[in-house]
Amino acid sequence: MGEELQFKTAGELSDLLKGGSVSSVEIVQAFIDRVESVDDRVRAFNSYDAEDALAQARASDERRAKAERLGELDGIPVGLKDNLAVKGQPLTCSSKILESFVSPYDGTCIQKLKANGAILWGRLNMDEFAMGSSTENSGTHTTSNPWDLDRIPGGSSGGSAAAVAACETPVALGSDTGGSIRQPASHCGVVGLKPTYGRVSRYGLAAFASSLDQIGPIARNIDDAALLLNAISGYDPHDSTSYKIDVPDFRKAAADDSDRKWTIGLPKEYLEENSDAAAIKPVLDAIEFYKSQGIEFKEISLPHTEYAVATYYIIATAEASSNLARYDGIRYTSRAESFDGKDSIDIYHQSRALGFGEEVKRRVILGTYVLSSGYYDAYYLKAQKCRTLIRSDFERAFESVDAIMTPTSPTPATLKGAHAEDPLAMYLSDIYTISANLAGIPGLSLPCGYVDGLPVGLQVLGKPFKEDEILKLGWIFESAHAYKDHHPSL
């Protein structure tokens, strides 16, 4: 099985292309065939255009024939979460309100992937507007976890993680506002990286919560995540929050063998109270492995951890209520057919009522409330101050440690429907991931074992702009544990 193209990593495929033993058309065809044979069960894709992908592959093969290869990703498929703008492709955010939307321009990440020669491959399912942790809030359908089809893949980038785990694409892009890359990567047994806020331009990413959102890679190993991060990083004049800072070669940094002394922090608040010990046993085993490699661990405290979920749900919903005001039924969304003709704004009310799903309505209304007159100081300003306290916890911790390790999620993937009537319970499951977004630091989730056949992720949090260090730490574990060769049976 391992010989087949769809089971190879992007790095392996790139080497095969370089060696001339396969063509991009053969690679793309292998992934089209794979999607056609397994996606009726996984349902990771909202849509894909096989003809267009093959046309991109032919162009890549022609470049190679003329020795005009554009980059490491030339000829390699990259799956895209359905909130990234590609000129001429649909962009639905898995929402009915954007069901007919076609992007008029390429986002910066997409321009960079095109400049690298990547094959833009498919639109991957997500919770509507990235609001959720399971893809159950998708306006189209729920994606299944490839390891157990009755379970959620996690979310919101659940389609991206499931597609990579099911070998329907070698790598994919997701977006992470409160854990939306790391948690589904953990649930699907793949690698997911949320870069430092500002590392990757958000231009062309449909905005959810602008001070928290980051685009990042999902892959089957560390090397592929680094490869994709190399391709998409960098300052962009179209995103004034992207950061003017050097971009190292993450691939080289991850594989660098030179000796270095590491000190890793274990936050007592994460390991003591919240987790079911059996559910995170592989994480504890992974920590023992690191210790056996001479890496030093020390207990640290992030005292404001218990306030992170409340802080996050004020800031994220407030920013979402403002960002989603643009979906108004007038300019580029679907429009309700019946509305009160005497009331000029009823067209907004009706179009949004029809176009938004339940979770989006809940969050937009909560966000509107916390920003409304008389409540702004009590909620939004208060949350921004609490955000300072949470950020300071990490700044203090990083004075004495190089990185922090935690579980990615309190439990492996739950059964579909488990949180259907209790949104607060779903919000609380984000406890380990959301602080990284509030603090703006990078976070990696990598597969570290299984509980009852379900993958479990180890989270590595790093200092701002030190993605190279957390990738290196992931590499140390991965080199001794071949999870990239474990595939769900489909």
Next chain:
Amino acid sequence: MPEEQSIDIQKVANLARIALTDEEKSKLSGQLDSILGYINKLNELDTSNVDPTAHPHSVYNVWREDKAEGELPIEEALKNVPEQRQNMIVVPKVVE
């Protein structure tokens, strides 16, 4: 944070420009009350001497030349409009 949490759901839905059915209103008010109850946890923290964070890293002003670039042709810009005529967006009549 205010003690009494009961949210005036109709008022907020109006501000958010989302028409809700009666059933949605009652379900959402219950859920939002419980979420707001949880959020009240932040009152335990004394933040009187804490500056708010709007952005995770230090920010600087961003300037550029006042020069148009990358603009979309009208047909492209209007491609997703629900209804259009003569390069304009058609909306329902709002004045008598």
